[in-house]
Amino acid sequence: MKRIFIVGAGITGAVIARELAENGHKILVMDERPHIAGNCHSERDPLTGVMEHKYGPHIFHTDKKEIWNYTNRFCEMMPYVNRVKAIAGGRVYSLPVNLHTINQLFDKTLSPSEAAEFIKSLARTDIREPSSFEEQALAMVGEKIYMTFFEGYTRKQWGLDPKLLPASILKRLPLRFNYDDNYYAHPYQGIPATGYTEMVRKILEHEGIEVVLGCKFEDHNGKFDHVYYTGPIDRYFGYSEGRLEYRTLKFDTLRVKGDYQGNAVINYCDSDVPFTRITEHKYFAPWEMGSFSSSICYKEYSSQCGHEDEPYYPVRHAGYSDLLNKYIGLAKLQNGVSFVGRLGTYRYIDMDAAIAEALTAARESVSLFNCKQELPSFFIDMH
Ligand SMILES: Cc1cc2nc3c(=O)[nH]c(=O)nc-3n(C[C@H](O)[C@H](O)[C@H](O)COP(=O)(O)OP(=O)(O)OC[C@H]3O[C@@H](n4cnc5c(N)ncnc54)[C@H](O)[C@@H]3O)c2cc1C
Incomplete structure (x- = not known):
């Protein structure tokens, strides 16, 4: 039996x-927060009774049956399609850009093949190597x-x-020449019937697991055989090389x-509207829609992350890789610490990818525990 310390209850x-x-x-x-589930945390709004996605709306979607089955062990996934x-x-307009959007925007009634030809005629052929x-x-x-x-x-x-x-940010524009307005192309899509936090609570419900909330990793000094760190990688090193x-x-x-x-979800595309989207949370639970007489919505504003703000999306475009490489170098010198999760690896990852990577990390560890005294760090390619 090994003693393992996990930083982050996401x-x-x-x-x-x-x-x-x-x-x-x-x-x-x-976890330093007063709740489990990290950024997927959801709780009932005391005023409206609606299940509120506290760090922005989360829709579970995956093309991997194993991951879908894994989540269904711990919650009832209700059918949900994001439109x-x-x-x-x-x-x-309808999104992602589909035949309806094209016909709406250009005031036409094009068929799929006509629309494909039409879009081809609009594309800027003079731009051969987009920079x-x-x-x-x-x-x-x-x-x-x-x-x-x-x-x-x-x-x-x-x-x-x-x-x-x-x-490179835009490898592919989601463009459909039919009326499919399902935002995600994955075959499995849903939202836990009683919320993500309840799902994570069930995952953590095991006699071998102790959960401590409201406590920072930095303030703790126990002795463990291995640490899995899901906080920001630059924070682990006290931002010694600068901030990502x-x-x-x-x-x-x-x-x-x-x-x-x-x-x-309604996106606001015009640059003179300061917010990016408005999300109305009761619509993420269509199975309980009739129960509410009021509604709670978030108007979402995006800005540069200050030192006291919650880090949400890694900005991977202005020479980030030199700085990240320095932290990867430092991480490789650590003994017995694995950097995992969206902040530990400085990547945007959806929940299904987070689960898949967590399962891989844990399973590799289990097989190594069986044959080694010390567990080498598990590394995910952060690039
Ligand atoms: C706005 C937004 C919308 C999203 N929508 C979707 C969606 O619709 N579908 C989808 O699949 N994915 C979505 N995601 C991605 C999803 O949030 C992530 O996949 C998921 O949160 C990853 O979980 P995690 O455990 O790696 O990280 P987190 O959820 O960030 O958990 C990390 C935890 O570590 C704790 N922590 C960090 N540092 C310390 C420290 N030093 N000491 C103690 N505790 C610490 C934090 O408090 C946090 O609770 C979205 C992400 C964002 C930002």
Whole structure:
């Protein structure tokens, strides 16, 4: 039996804890927040009764049956399909850009093949080697679609002119030549019936797991055989090499009688509207919609992450890799510490990827524990 310390009670920390505990190890999970589940945390709003996604809305989606089955061990996943709308220039459109969007925007009634030909005719063929996000988008869809749906939204989300963002951010624009408006292409999609926090609570519910909340890793000095660290990698080293850049989100909470916008997510694409989207949380639980007379919504603002803010999205475009490489170098010198999860590896990862990586990390550890005294650190490619 090994004693394992896991920093962070998010989905990554919880899955590693469970897997190791099921294999007979003793686990301490610590989180500085007063709740488990990390950024997926959801709780009932005391005023409306609606299940509120406290760090922004989360929809579980995956193409991996094993991961879908794993979550269903710990919760009842309710069917949910994310259908996002966009408001631009005072009109409402369907997203992601599909045949409906194209016909709405250009006031046409094109068939799938006509629309494909039409978009081809709009794409900027003179841009052969796109050198920015903007050029990449123009080469794919042309001026009007780019300006309506991507220019302002991208500018607000990243706080930068899209001309200054690298083309690599935009490998592919989700463009559909049919009326499919399901935001995600994955076959498995849902939301836990009683919320993500309850799902994570069940994952952590094991006699081999102790959970301590409201406590920082930095303030703790126990002796353990191995540490899994899911906090920010630069923070672990006291920001000795400088700070990795993040975007943060601020939410303005609105509560209204009845309905506010009639949909879970509406993106606001125009650059003169300061927020990026409004999310109406009762629409993320269609199975309990009838139960609420009021509604709670978040108006979402994106900005540069200050020292006291929550780090949300890693900004991987302005020479980040030199700094990240320094931290990877330091991480490799650590004995008995594995850096995992979205902050530990400085990547945006969806929940299904977080679970898959956590299972891999834990399973590798279990097989190594069986043949070694010391556990070497587990490394995920952070690039
Ligand atoms: C706005 C937004 C929307 C998203 N929507 C979706 C979605 O719809 N679908 C989807 O699949 N994914 C979504 N994601 C991604 C999802 O949030 C992540 O996959 C998930 O949170 C990863 O879990 P984690 O455990 O790695 O990290 P986290 O959830 O960030 O957990 C890390 C935990 O570590 C704790 N911690 C950090 N440092 C310390 C320390 N020094 N001491 C003690 N505790 C510490 C933190 O308090 C935190 O609770 C979204 C992400 C964002 C930002």
